[in-house]
Amino acid sequence: MSSRIVVLTGGVGGAKLVLGLMQVHTARDITAIVNTGDDFRHLGLAISPDIDTLLYTLSGKANAAQGWGREGETWSFMDALKSLGGEDWFLLGDGDMALHALRSHMLASGETLSAVTARFAAAWGLDLKILPMSDDSVATHVSTDEGDLPFQRYFVERRCVPAVRAIRFEGAEQARPAPGVVEAINDPETRAILIAPSNPWLSVDPILAVPGMREALQAASAPVVAVSPIVGGQAVKGPTAKLMGELGLAVTNMAIAAHYAGIIDGLLVDERDGGEGLDIPYAVTDTLMKTLDDRARVARAALDLAERIAG
Template sequence: MSGRVVVLTGGVGGAKLVLGLCNLVAESDVTVIVNTGDDFTHLGLAVSPDIDTLLYTLSGKANTHQGWGRADEGWRFMEALSSLGGEHWFRLGDGDLALHVLRTQRLGRGEPLSTIITDFASAWGIGAIILPMTDQRVATRIDTDAGLLDFQDYFVRRRCEPAVRAIRFDGAPVASAAPGVVDAIMNNGCRAILIAPSNPYLSIDPILAVPQIRAALAAARAPVIAVSPIVGGNAVKGPTAKIMRELGLDIGPTAIVHHYEGVIDGLLVDERDMPVRLDIPSACADTLMTNLDDRICVARAALDLADALR
């Protein structure tokens, strides 16, 4: 079966699914809508962590061992910055700086983020369409037992240690979807819309908080399939399970279905979490993505579920 595939994604885990998908269907048939709630200005530079992770992953430049940033990265900038007393809790690699410096320069000229990212992807030979969820400013902020924290303060500086009470997405209610986002979701040629196994609360919710995107997903003809971020009653990486505990949720596929209610038509569940009784159609697979074959298998299982629901 052919047709375009749309993926909603956050950072590392989502990028793995997208890479699998791009090795399963034609890369040019893939549109990725990326969370920008993590974006922030650091040292005066505009940083877009989730978009950059995707750029590095799809262009073969990612540091797969570390889980973020570029392979073969250097740290002379950080060393010099520290020697000058600059803030060093958020690490910017020497090569990585090129994206931030160029992005900052072009945003400063008034260019929209979506145009800049299209150019970056094109320069690096990426065939998939990468779209920020919005060209406007949305800032994920975390209400915790240590106070209301900016995302990177919570995520990087405090290593997700404060307990989460609530999460908000400043600017999202008044943000417009970036050009191409709603079209991609509503397109008649769209075969499936996948929600990557990124953190639902930190990485996917900001995307769903943009009103045009939530409305488009509700109206889309294509099936919307989430890949569960839970593997064997836990999260593969990152604070998903910890946040679910702190929010008083059971860590399992049922809570994920409940969370995405009104948005998804089906859930791909990890085989370790079976059997489970869900209110919506589901399929199961080994969703742990260690190598490229795993990533392709998970993408295939998600697409198969979507195709079965058409």
């Protein structure tokens, strides 16, 4: 009987873990449930940044240096847009535009985000399941010292500079998990459910905000293991550490474990921090994922911890 793996993920860091999982486990038995709280309409186009980062990374098309966008991208569209006085704070490369334009067209024709994502994954030869957390619109908004900011305005335009006071997920209460999401979590053949080292507040909480998601994870027979985003008392990438400070939290694995309390059964932590003070099962490894071998090591360590918890 094949064993299945489910992973809840955001963008860059999560995509690295999923790529690692594909090195140590059969791709068709992996389901990635992806944050869509970052999704937004820009220039009339439907943009799904975390889904696209996953698609690009897993198909070998990602810009290796920056971790997002496409390798070998060209910028004729943006140059033309700027010449007309268009907004240029959110960069859309020429190859990237093809994906957004096609997605927008398919959604306007009545297809769901799940169906569109599955078609893109199949077109690029990806065997794993990539599922949006929901086919319904959920939008992350950040309350800051500069007022209320939609996520991309905070993250991209303002580069996370404003101090965060609170975060909310507009539309979450009315949203439903996308087809296959809860089924993957509840599948008796699922041996491990992983939470990627994506930002817990900005990338994972939107997934957990969809009604039924927390309950499914709490009821899951498979162990739920989170990979901590903390490395050496800091976040590897993005605003996690800054955000934790602004929310009055210590940048520690204890704070990460407390945030996921009631959901996770174990935490994979970096060797620079260790697991001191944790009151749940944990394992220690080098969680920095610079190379493909690193990604495979972290994926294997997370699965080994899940196996140990399952007994």
